[in-house]
Every structure is written in C-alpha cells, then in structure tokens.
Amino acid sequence: MRTTDLVAEVAAAWVDGSVEARPEDRSDLRSLLRRPDAEPPDYDRVHASFAAEFLLVNFHKCVRALTEARPEPAATVVDLGCGSGAASAAALAYLAEAGLEEVRVHLLDRSERQLQHAESLVREVAATLGKERRFDVEVVPALGDWPTERPAQWRGPAMVLASHVLTENRAHAWDFLNRAVALAGPRGSVTVVERADDGVWPALDKLVGESVLVRRFGQGDVRAATADGEDRTWATRWLTFEPGPHAGCEEAVRGYLTAWRKRDPDLLEKVFTEGARYRDKPFHPPIEGLTGIQEYWRSHVASQRAVSVRVDSIAYRPDAAHLEWTAFLDEGGDDVKRVYGFMVIEVDASGKIRELRECYRSQREARDAAV
Secondary structure, three states: OOHHHHHHHHHHHHHHHHOOOOHHHHHHHHHHHHOOOOOOOOHHHHHHHHHHHHHHHHHHHHHHHHHHHOOOOOOEEEEEOOOOOHHHHHHHHHHHHOOOOEEEEEEEEOOHHHHHHHHHHHHHHHHHHOOOOOOEEEEEEEEOOOOOOOOOOOOOOEEEEEEOOHHHOHHHHHHHHHHHHHHHOOOOEEEEEEEOOOOOHHHHHHHHHHOOOEEEEEEEEEEEEOOOOOEEEEEEEEEEEEOOOOHHHHHHHHHHHHHHHHOOHHHHHHOEEEEEEEEOOOOOOOEEHHHHHHHHHHHHOOOOOEEEEEEEEEEEEOOEEEEEEEEEEEOOOOEEEEEEEEEEEEEOOOOOEEEEEEEEEEEEEEOOOOO
C-alpha cells in the first residue's frame, strides 16, 4: 500500500472515531463558507463539523500539491493555521516516502479545539507510519499567532504549509508570505494550497510576479470523497516558494528590478560594479561601466512614464540568476509596450552585478481603458 493511501485510511478512521458532527451543522458550515463576503467562522464552535466535512478532502488536496510542487524534504514542518491537521498529515506521508527518519511538526492555530484535533490526528498518523520503519515524529502544538521571526532554536530548513489560510487573510497576504518565507529559512519552502477559484489568487499572482524567489505553481482537479462518502472533484491550486542559499544573487536581482520599476539611474550605483558590462542586444557591443549604463538608462528608461515588471520564472546558481520576465512600458500615447524577455545576471563576491545579458521581443498593445 502506498504511504499516502495508508495515511488516508488513518485519517478516515480518525474522523469516524473522534469527530461527531450533525448533518445540519455540516450543511450550515458549507453554506457559510460558500458566501464570498462571509466572515471566518468561530472554529472553536464549528471544529467538529469542519473536521468531518473538510479534513479528508483537504488532505488529498495537500497530497496533490506536495506531489506536484516537490518541495525539498525538511525535518521541520510548520503548519500555519493547521486546522484539523490535514496538511501536516499529508506532509508526514510525503516525508516518510522521502526516507526521513526524524521529523518535528509545529502545529499553529488560533482555535484551541482545532489544535487539539490536529495534534490527535498527527500523533495517530505518526504512530502508524512508525510501525513499519523508524519514523520519529515530535509534535509541537502552539495556540495563537505564529512567530514573526524564525525562532533561534530552529536548525536547518523548514517546510512551511499554508493550506486554506490565505483565503481568510487576503488583506495581509504579502505580509503573511514574507513571514512564512522567513520561517522557512534558506533551502526551505512555503507551500500554499487554496481552491482554484478562490478570490485570493489574483492578489497572489501579482505578489508572485514581484518576488525574486524561486517558485513553482500548478492547479488541477482533485478527486476525493467527503466524510459521508460522496465522491467529488475539487478544483485546487497551489504555489511553492523556495528561499535559496544565494542571498547575494537574490538581493542583486531585487535591487535591479526595484531600480527599473522606479526608473531611477541613480539607484544603479548600489546594483552594478564600476566596471560592469550591460548587454541588452545580443549582436551589439556591450555598454561598458556603471557610468555608461546610467547614461543609457537616462536616455532609454527614465523617460518612461511607468514600468510594470513581472518575474515569470527564476533560477539561481551561486554567482548568477536566470530570469524570464514580462514588462509593460508606458511611454505615453494611445498604447503601451509589452516586452517579454530572458535575462542573465552575473554577480561578483560583493553581491553587485558584474554583467547583465538579456534578449527580448516587444509589441504594442491597446491601453487599458481603466488606466
């Protein structure tokens, strides 16, 4: 039997044996959560109906997300807004398959009753997985808000999970993700799972485009039975951020994109070395030196009325970054210029750009009437 199937059986048995929820309460909860303007429920009050209705479904969603996103296995798991423990159960299956022998699971939630459910389920899953082989799991529940900074006692990378949490924190999504990335640490990961049609995704798409972290994302239909046996298809979407070990490269890319978005040649002093080379056309001679690059920007970039830059994909090596990007350049007139390109940024030991190479194509597009 596959590990995920075994854990699914444990979770189903746990729901049957530990959760008592009336059908009418579950129906009321479904109706409440379908309302786009609904306030988050009191999870201490609806803990039983929430676990009965969504735990198994959310488990299968998280299994699919982790299987597709493939975050680097880590011995520390941080489940933000853990609810009934579905994401942590999926993570244990994922890490057991990866061959880890020791795992510490931090369960964080503002609902005491939900936290109790999650701790009970995770301990049951850990005990079952530990019967066949060594798989030691330490469970650390914490009631209330999660840390704003990475605790000093945490060692190594962390696998941070945010399953169906951002939908109730849309106004603070960027702050939430930044805190989650800080908790993950270098070589860690942050995996977000939400409904594919959730209203949080347009905001997340914008935030992802502004980030310089490595990311993977996907979506798909997840088939899973509800607690009462109804087989349904659940449209699911996921996103994984990975803070890399090459902080100098990340900072160089961030600095360059900030200068571009602000159209400010003076900011380039903090980004490029004095002898940097800037090659924006593959078959033309490069622009040599910081002063030459600034002059080029004053004549070609500073005149633009607005610049919007989105990072579509990014990868790092110790001394360089490779980007795929899309930019919208407002140069006045009735249309805007859309530019799609690739860029290689090489960084020296001080963290400044010593060479930038790019190639791109552009086209004119009608201006958005709302602009």
